Amino acid sequence: MLGIESGTVIEDITWEEIPAVLAGGGPQIIITAQVRLHARRAARCGICGRRSPGYDQGAGRRRWRALDLGTIRAEIEADAPRVQCTVHGATVAQVPWARHGAWHTRGFEDTVAWLACVTSKTTITQLMRVSWRTVGSMIERVSAEKRAQRDQLAGLTRIGIDEIAYRKGFKYLVVVVDHDSGRLVWAAPGRDKATVLKFFGALGPQRSAQLTHVSADGASWIAGAVTGRAPQAVQCTGPFHVVSWATEALDEVRRDVWNHARAGQPQSGGRVRKYGRATGDARDLKHARYALWKNPEDLTARQAAQVDWIARTHPYLYRAWLLKEGLRVIFKLKAHPRLAARALDKWLAWAARSRIPQFIALGRKIRHYRPGIEAALRHSLSNGLIESVNTKLRAITRAAFGFHGPEPMIALGMLALGGLRPSLPGR
């Protein structure tokens, strides 16, 4: 019931009642198993498992929380002596039921890590009665163990390298996704060439030479690192990135129009007039923001009405929206790369004539990255997978608020999106 493996002797089972005032909520019962290790499992280094001579009694007896037994909290209590490892020095001895440095059993940590991959922060902290910060430490241990067991970088040929913002855009991660499996295979804090080079360092020259395609958002610091370490790989700019540039450009246009609407009546002179009717509809424009970001087929009836309203009242903003949508449709033609290339020509001409500065600039940017964009279309890199990994990663970066740094967030990403989710104990 406690998930203790062989090699452990249960000496006694005791229980105690914690009064309601201390337990927070109702009174709680804690069942504690007093255990000791079998001689063959005792006196091993907690880090490497080497048999080592005893050092001292450490901090004496210690408790580990196990999975609840029904409604009752369960704990394991045992001595926690230290051993003298030849490699790690004086270290707390290994116990079979818990990871080194943990205050919870393996079964408990695996359950928490499993839950973190599938459900929300509040669900986990309430169900398991642990703080979110503690969840972060557990995820780190589970993830590190899984990563040591499996080589995440084996057999990569087509990858995507991306940056993702967290902490409200103040900090960044570099993430690497496998186009073929759709898995997150590597992540580290940073937003520079040095971080990308760290990835190639982990990959090594032999496996770097196996890469055939690398997709990225066109950032020169990524391209530079790829050219240096994997010159044979075709560098692509994924349609996903191009469409997200267009969404950003549209958002800038919307903010401009909104700012003018908020400023009240248009001033005399030409510039303001082009934004359309600038009366007191700033609030409506602000609310229409989500409708403009979404794909037309996903709009709710209310959002579709908002887009209609923009078409009638803000032709300038509506033209920007049409440009973004046009671009998105082109990348849906990926089964017909030649058709898509011709459509892109037309789109570029349209953008150049649009008189919307943000889209004129976007047109220039797309011309600049065109070889990479066409390469992505030709080799039909699985855009959907990258997009869905990105969306899930963004959700993880939001949930990671309250963790003690980027490491638990990366660990959670690897567990949930890297195919490292642990199985539930006993199954």
Ligand SMILES: [Zn+2]
């Ligand atoms: Zn050791």
